[in-house]
Amino acid sequence: MNSFELPKIPLGDAVEALVEWIEINFAVVLDWISDGLDWIIEGIKYLLLVLPAPVFIILASLLVWLVTKRDTKLAIGSVLGLFLIWDLQLWSLAMETLALVLSSTLFALIFGIPTGILAARSEVTHQLVKPCLDFMQTMPAFVYLIPAVVFFGLGNVPGMIATVIFAMPPVVRLTALGIQQVPKELVELADAFGTTERQKLVKVQLPVAMPTIMAGINQCIMMALSMVVIAAMIGAQGLGYKVLEGIQRLDIGLGFEGGLAIVIIAIILDRVTQSFAPKRTE
Amino acid sequence: MEQEMVKPKLVIKSLYKIFGKHPTDALPLIKEGRSKEEILEKTGQTVGLRDVNISVQEGEIFVVMGLSGSGKSTLLRCTNRLIKPTSGEVLIDGIDIASLGDDELRNLRREKLGMVFQNFALLPHRSVIENVAFGLEVQGMPEEERLEKAKKTIKMVGLAEYEESMPSALSGGMKQRVGLARALASDPGILLMDEAFSALDPIIRTGMQDELLDLQNELNKTIIFVTHDLDEALKLGNRIALMKDGAVVQVGTPEEILSSPADDYVASFVAGVDMTKVLTAEGVMKNPDPVVSIVSGPRVAMKLMEDHGISTIFAVGKGKTFRGLVAVEDAVAAARAKKTNIEDILITDTPVTRPDTPVRDLMGLVATTQYPVAVVDENNRLKGVIVRGSLLGALDVTSNGEEDEE
Ligand SMILES: Nc1ncnc2c1ncn2[C@@H]1O[C@H](COP(=O)(O)OP(=O)(O)O)[C@@H](O)[C@H]1O
Ligand SMILES: [Mg+2]
Numbered sequence A: 001m002n003s004f005e006l007p008k009i010p011l012g013d014a015v016e017a018l019v020e021w022i023e024i025n026f027a028v029v030l031d032w033i034s035d036g037l038d039w040i041i042e043g044i045k046y047l048l049l050v051l052p053a054p055v056f057i058i059l060a061s062l063l064v065w066l067v068t069k070r071d072t073k074l075a076i077g078s079v080l081g082l083f084l085i086w087d088l089q090l091w092s093l094a095m096e097t098l099a100l101v102l103s104s105t106l107f108a109l110i111f112g113i114p115t116g117i118l119a120a121r122s123e124v125t126h127q128l129v130k131p132c133l134d135f136m137q138t139m140p141a142f143v144y145l146i147p148a149v150v151f152f153g154l155g156n157v158p159g160m161i162a163t164v165i166f167a168m169p170p171v172v173r174l175t176a177l178g179i180q181q182v183p184k185e186l187v188e189l190a191d192a193f194g195t196t197e198r199q200k201l202v203k204v205q206l207p208v209a210m211p212t213i214m215a216g217i218n219q220c221i222m223m224a225l226s227m228v229v230i231a232a233m234i235g236a237q238g239l240g241y242k243v244l245e246g247i248q249r250l251d252i253g254l255g256f257e258g259g260l261a262i263v264i265i266a267i268i269l270d271r272v273t274q275s276f277a278p279k280r281t282e
Numbered sequence B: 001m002e003q004e005m006v007k008p009k010l011v012i013k014s015l016y017k018i019f020g021k022h023p024t025d026a027l028p029l030i031k032e033g034r035s036k037e038e039i040l041e042k043t044g045q046t047v048g049l050r051d052v053n054i055s056v057q058e059g060e061i062f063v064v065m066g067l068s069g070s071g072k073s074t075l076l077r078c079t080n081r082l083i084k085p086t087s088g089e090v091l092i093d094g095i096d097i098a099s100l101g102d103d104e105l106r107n108l109r110r111e112k113l114g115m116v117f118q119n120f121a122l123l124p125h126r127s128v129i130e131n132v133a134f135g136l137e138v139q140g141m142p143e144e145e146r147l148e149k150a151k152k153t154i155k156m157v158g159l160a161e162y163e164e165s166m167p168s169a170l171s172g173g174m175k176q177r178v179g180l181a182r183a184l185a186s187d188p189g190i191l192l193m194d195e196a197f198s199a200l201d202p203i204i205r206t207g208m209q210d211e212l213l214d215l216q217n218e219l220n221k222t223i224i225f226v227t228h229d230l231d232e233a234l235k236l237g238n239r240i241a242l243m244k245d246g247a248v249v250q251v252g253t254p255e256e257i258l259s260s261p262a263d264d265y266v267a268s269f270v271a272g273v274d275m276t277k278v279l280t281a282e283g284v285m286k287n288p289d290p291v292v293s294i295v296s297g298p299r300v301a302m303k304l305m306e307d308h309g310i311s312t313i314f315a316v317g318k319g320k321t322f323r324g325l326v327a328v329e330d331a332v333a334a335a336r337a338k339k340t341n342i343e344d345i346l347i348t349d350t351p352v353t354r355p356d357t358p359v360r361d362l363m364g365l366v367a368t369t370q371y372p373v374a375v376v377d378e379n380n381r382l383k384g385v386i387v388r389g390s391l392l393g394a395l396d397v398t399s400n401g402e403e404d405e406e
Helices: A011-025 A027-050 A053-067 A072-087 A091-121 A125-136 A141-152 A155-181 A184-192 A196-225 A228-232 A240-248 A252-276 B023-031 B036-043 B073-078 B102-111 B128-132 B132-139 B145-158 B170-183 B204-221 B230-236 B252-257 B264-270 B298-308 B330-336 B361-367 B389-406
Strands: B008-019 B046-056 B061-066 B087-092 B111-114 B190-194 B222-227 B241-245 B245-251 B291-293 B312-316 B324-325 B373-376 B380-387
Touching: A011 A141, A011 B324, A027 A091, A027 A141, A027 A155, A053 A072, A053 A252, A053 B145, A053 B312, A072 A091, A072 A252, A072 B230, A091 A125, A091 A155, A091 A196, A091 A228, A125 A155, A141 A155, A141 A228, A141 B291, A155 A196, A155 A228, A184 B111, A196 A252, A196 B132, A228 B061, A240 B046, B008 B023, B008 B073, B008 B222, B036 B046, B046 B087, B046 B190, B046 B222, B061 B073, B061 B132, B061 B170, B061 B230, B073 B087, B073 B204, B087 B145, B087 B241, B102 B111, B102 B190, B102 B324, B111 B170, B128 B132, B128 B145, B132 B170, B145 B170, B170 B190, B170 B252, B170 B324, B170 B330, B170 B373, B204 B230, B222 B230, B230 B252, B241 B264, B245 B252, B245 B264, B245 B298, B291 B298, B298 B312, B298 B324, B324 B330, B324 B373, B361 B373, B361 B389
Parallel strands: B061 B222, B061 B241, B111 B190, B190 B222, B291 B312
Antiparallel strands: B008 B046, B008 B087, B241 B245, B312 B324, B373 B380
């Protein structure tokens, strides 16, 4: 049994060669993308840090209170949680993390929602997209950190790219699902009243699918946050880096503080996005 | 009623619909007259519609009735091409809709065809007024104008105070009013209603039917109304098409369907109907024969009654206008008194009714009078006569039919 050895297909070598080829031939494009993305992340971070932390905290909590239709408990929790982050001197790191999460989510939505719409409308697209999503979700995140680093170097940008890849599948899936689940009668309604395909999408399918799409956005943000520490391994800044530092130095206190700040941000973002998904009542 | 409807609004000619991947496989079998089950077994194709031919007049409520799965919804959806027929023609205002391009078809749906759905199909994220304005919005009407129009239509269906409510806050009956208003907002000539009231509670349902009839009096739309409920069909329909396994087995007025069902299928549908609600005087009256002319003498009247073995006779004037009734004993007395004209012995306070009076309303009349009831039209022309025996006879026939079926 042992005497026979199956020749190994050089799959790893092939992927490596492909990555190298892209790196060499598209260096200019890659640089351009890298600069652009960096500018966006920095821009968002700058905006988040424009206001002094206490002012920001009050305004943000007020906003939370308004969009959650006056969830006072959550608003008070936000104030306390965010002040704690500030007090722990993690404020600018937290805003950097938030900038990373928001820009990753933004790109995941920009690519994910149209892909979900296409998948819902055409069976062929659906069949093409499905295995890609499975791949993106099951491949350990560490694996695509490597090409991300090769293409974009160390820093926020490869971290963000890895995050987008990791966090996009639920947006695609739930957008497609939401549209497919629009009751048949409502699709008939659109057709019977003479809508164009575009009107049908914008006036009927997307609004009716919105609760489901919002659930996808919520998952996307949560997954983006869960990538923060992993992204820190390839040089992404922010709270993730703090936690990573704690791990590397076996400094439990440091790791805990960073981790707690991430949890606080996660809870606030989770509740806020959930409140955007109106309960289906019909 | 028939004379008013002249222009066919919707004509359907030899329409076939076969569901499945290979509809042409089934066509020859259909033409051979094979059954739906047989065709499904042999070819795997489902017969949706089989050689449907109907013509709907402008202003008519045309009811399509049949059991579940008989093809009613398919027929309705072929009318606005939500379902594409396998073969045959659908003509709206004389135009074959299969010949229309995408844009023209869209415009046809926007302007000429309104649709009301069984489960209301309200958009949950829109308020009542936004739902009603949906069709107008799709047409590209400016916001102010369409909200104005929607408001008027909402008023028409009696929901004036609920413009800003969300659908989830409305009861079933109110939801369907919104559905109706939405279909009416763009003032389409044809209204397609698929089991529109079937999801409603019986009492609310009856109310909605009455309201639809009231609205129809005002608006005079051409309405294709699909239902599986015979009472609803009889109440709403100017004419009814009965469907079975994709084919139309009978088209006729409610009365024609009831009094002369085309086959056992129709008869079984009709069995159990409360005849007094749907039969009219016209359906149970007999030909008034003989009658006597008002200018005749008592002897002529006597002779006619004697010959036919009857004890009363109707007297008519010019153009068969109804004048009154002569009883045999009065005629005998008048003849003895040597009178030459029956006008003196005419009984004029006899019961009179119209052809479209429901039998239900006749029962009391017939039960309390000793005379036959004269049926006259709006010009007072004598159309028929109802005697107690013929009324009971008519009701008896149908109740026998019911027993046969059970
Ligand atoms: N999209 C479809 N695909 C396959 N078969 C269908 C489809 N729509 C309807 N049918 C079949 O066509 C027949 C008529 O259906 P339908 O018009 O919905 O009946 P009804 O409205 O009278 O209940 C049924 O046998 C049904 O199963
Ligand atoms: Mg149906």
